[in-house]
Amino acid sequence: MKMEIVNGENGITNVVLAGSMDITGALEVDPRFKEVSQTSDNLIVDLANVSFLASIGMRTFVMTAKALSAKGGQLILVKPQAEVEKALKSAGLDAIIPIASDSSSALALLR
Amino acid sequence: MQTWHKALSGSLAEITTAAQWVDEIVSELELPADKSYALRVCAEELLTNIFRHAGASSRKIDLRLSRFPDRVELAVEDDGQPFDVSAATPRRVDRPIENAQPGGLGVQLIHTYADRLRYNWTGCKNQVIAEFTLQQ
Numbered sequence: 001m002k003m004e005i006v007n008g009e010n011g012i013t014n015v016v017l018a019g020s021m022d023i024t025g026a027l028e029v030d031p032r033f034k035e036v037s038q039t040s041d042n043l044i045v046d047l048a049n050v051s052f053l054a055s056i057g058m059r060t061f062v063m064t065a066k067a068l069s070a071k072g073g074q075l076i077l078v079k080p081q082a083e084v085e086k087a088l089k090s091a092g093l094d095a096i097i098p099i100a101s102d103s104s105s106a107l108a109l110l111r
Numbered sequence: 112m113q114t115w116h117k118a119l120s121g122s123l124a125e126i127t128t129a130a131q132w133v134d135e136i137v138s139e140l141e142l143p144a145d146k147s148y149a150l151r152v153c154a155e156e157l158l159t160n161i162f163r164h165a166g167a168s169s170r171k172i173d174l175r176l177s178r179f180p181d182r183v184e185l186a187v188e189d190d191g192q193p194f195d196v197s198a199a200t201p202r203r204v205d206r207p208i209e210n211a212q213p214g215g216l217g218v219q220l221i222h223t224y225a226d227r228l229r230y231n232w233t234g235c236k237n238q239v240i241a242e243f244t245l246q247q
Contacts, residue, residue, distance in 0.1 A: 023159050024127045052148075054155045055217035062204060062213040069208045083148040090223040091216045092203030 001025030003032055011041035011073070012110060014103075018049035021057030030060045037064045041073040044106045048079040053087050065097045074098070076106045113178040121172055121189070126158045129174055133185075136176050140183065146243050149224035150176075150185060153241040156217040157187045157196070164194065182226075185241045196221055196239055197230040 001019035008014050013036060019025050036043065043064065047053075065075040076098045080088060088094055100106035115136050119125040133154040137147045154174070161172060175186040201219040204211045222228065225241035232238070 022127070022130055022155050023123065023162070027123075052151060052155075054152070054159065055220055056159060058204075058216050059213040062211050066208055066211060066213075083144065087148075087152065087220065090203075091219050092206075095206050096204060096208040096211050 001028050003029045005032070005036055007040075008044075012044060012107070013040035013042065014044050014046065016046040016049070020052040021050055021060075022052055022054045023056050026054060026057040026060055033060050033064045034067075037067040037075075041068065041071065042110055043068060043073075043075045044078055044100075044103065044110075045075065046078050046103075047081070047084060050084055051081065053080075053084045055091065058088070058091055058093055061093060061097060074110060076100055076109055078103060078106045115176045117174045119172050119174065120170060121162055121191070123162060125172075126162050129158055129172070130155050133174070133176065140178060142183065142243075142245070146183070146245065149243055150183065150241075152220050152224045153185055153243075154187075156221045157185075157239055157241070160194070160196065160217055161187070161189045161191055164192070180245075181247055182245055183243045185243070187239045187241075188236050190236050193232050194237060195230045195232070197228040 001017065001021060004016040006014040061075065068075050078100045079102060080099060085099060088099060098109050100109060117129060117132050119129050133151060137150050171190050173188040177184045196218060199218045201222040202215050203219055204216065226244040227242035229240040
């Protein structure tokens with residue numbers, strides 16, 4: 001799975017994921033999420049090119065969201081594909097991690 | 112009825128290969144997008160459960176996909192420790208975020224995406240059958 005990290009302004013880091021966040025993909029990116037959650041205050045994660053999300057990938061998102069929340073920050077997921085969004089909601093992640101339809105909406109949530 | 116069968120070990124590499132195998136067959140079956148995704152989720156989560164929790168005793172996994180006129184069945188059999196996923200309590204992530212625990216969501220996804228779930232312990236093997244109903 002591909003993970004691109006772009007440091008933005010005002011303590012916001014943009015992450016773009018691509019591929020399948022199955023057990024293999026999730027294990028690949030989890031260490032990088034741990035690292036970026038320590039160095040950033042807020043993360044906006046673009047899911048437009050994530051075709052699949054397993055529970056192990058959701059685990060990474062929950063741990064990242066908790067780490068950011070503990071220091072007053074936030075994780076926001078952006079542009080999930082329809083089936084990925086359905087999976088996030090079925091697990092209840094939308095109750096603790098905001099899901100935005102685009103980057104502008106995500107930024108608005110952080111203001 | 113069409114049936115596809117794959118035998119594998121519980122290694123991460125083989126589980127990844129098995130998930131790809133499921134993907135290829137699902138493409139062949141030309142199922143609706145939601146059913147394709149549902150099958151993929153259940154295969155991934157059932158296999159991941161075995162990989163993470165079956166213990167050192169798990170050596171053999173058998174996957175079987177069967178296409179019937181009104182449904183597709185995914186059967187997963189393994190020789191790990193007994194675990195009845197059909198009876199496991201599904202759970203969603205807790206709120207607020209301070210209370211959220213990252214684990215246990217796989218069972219929730221399996222219960223959400225399978226239209227029906229059956230389990231049998233043979234005395235030495237777990238057998239799980241996830242059913243996906245097809246519109247006719």
